[in-house]
Amino acid sequence: MKAILKISLILTIFCLYSCAETQQVLETTGRVQLDGTYTITTLNGDSVNGMTINFSGITKRVSGNGGCNQYFADYTLNNLTLSIGDIGATKKACPNLDNETELFEALANVGSYNSVGKSLTLYSKDNNDVLIEATEN
Template structure:
């Protein structure tokens, strides 16, 4: 009986220790994700996404570094609100499209070296791991 109680307690503690239920813990952490396709069209600039710590996203858009919170459990995705630096560049249109799509994404799927962010309105962002 004592062994069963000890085992039950240990399992409860192990489950409670898993504090990260976001996409980071399901294969997206410790990688740099580069956007390849936005709505089935090759993305014309370089944009990255990382999950540096539990509850955070960060990356480099075509012009600026950005950061945001990420606290919903996998497979959900909610990156808003996103903050960024404010440097001007020729790829500002691509930057705006990227950040708007990132804020609109509500679902995530990690498939090996591919990360797909999407929503029910038809948005699809396809990232490849570049670590």
């Protein structure tokens, strides 16, 4: 009988101790994990065509098409803070690379994001200006 009481007491203490631990829950309005292919619709407030961005949540790589060249980089994600590493790209000779150069500069300046439904918005790290808006394919 004493053995049963000891076991019951130990189990009760264990259960109470386990329930005492709490974990912080992050509340967000969008997805925390970035993953998927998006068509870029605006760049620094201007409409653009032919640009894509793809996030791989498994490899933590971002890639896409800048309008002429393919690009790629690593990224880190901490809650809703997004940092994109050095960007590499192919070197095709295209007549107008202004938008592509602007895209690469915007990606290097990304500091946070919001993803709700099929919409993705990337914000600058300096002043939270909208840099890129995109729609998931």
